[in-house]
Amino acid sequence: METERLIIRTFEPPDLPHIHRILVQTFGRGTQGEEAQALREREAWLRWSILSQEWLPKLNQPPYGDRAIVLRSTGVLIGAAGYVPLLAPFEQIPELRRGETAGGHYTPEVGLFWVIDPAHRRRGYAAEAARMLIEHAFKELRLERILAMTEHDNAASQAVMHKLGMRITCNSRPEPQWMQVVGVLENPG
Numbered sequence: 001m002e003t004e005r006l007i008i009r010t011f012e013p014p015d016l017p018h019i020h021r022i023l024v025q026t027f028g029r030g031t032q033g034e035e036a037q038a039l040r041e042r043e044a045w046l047r048w049s050i051l052s053q054e055w056l057p058k059l060n061q062p063p064y065g066d067r068a069i070v071l072r073s074t075g076v077l078i079g080a081a082g083y084v085p086l087l088a089p090f091e092q093i094p095e096l097r098r099g100e101t102a103g104g105h106y107t108p109e110v111g112l113f114w115v116i117d118p119a120h121r122r123r124g125y126a127a128e129a130a131r132m133l134i135e136h137a138f139k140e141l142r143l144e145r146i147l148a149m150t151e152h153d154n155a156a157s158q159a160v161m162h163k164l165g166m167r168i169t170c171n172s173r174p175e176p177q178w179m180q181v182v183g184v185l186e187n188p189g
Contacts, residue, residue, distance in 0.1 A: 020039060064082070084111040090109060138189060148166065149181065
């Protein structure tokens with residue numbers, strides 16, 4: 001997939017040091033071990049990500065997984081974006097209920113994920129990549145809606161949600177802690 005400034009593509013093995021650095025700077029190591037262990041774990045994730053882009057279509061499954069975001073002008077990897085399976089008690093947020101009452105059950109949704117290298121933030125890259133994925137999700141995959149989730153204090157992700165035209169909802173309950181702010185975008189077609 002391509003936009004005016006970006007290429008969104010499957011990860012490749014040489015991307016490892018770049019995406020590892022971006023994810024560590026954004027989310028931390030992801031392991032309690034030393035750097036070598038963290039890099040081995042990230043390498044396993046990268047192999048899984050590459051293989052999922054190959055095998056999910058062959059199995060007629062949704063194209064879940066992360067993709068590399070690369071600048072068209074330089075070929076530099078600046079982040080990741082993709083579709084993620086979400087499983088949460090979305091019905092506890094009144095705006096997301098499909099029925100009249102909250103059943104307390106977890107329901108599946110398709111989510112949107114993005115992360116941008118701190119050195120390349122505040123230039124609109126996350127919204128540009130997300131718009132391309134949303135267009136594909138609505139036109140090609142024919143999804144009814146797509147969601148994005150973040151924490152109450154992640155103003156940057158909430159700003160991206162607003163730029164994308166998402167309706168922002170909040171979970172009034174303390175649990176689950178990772179489902180604090182949910183952006184929702186309905187397919188207009």
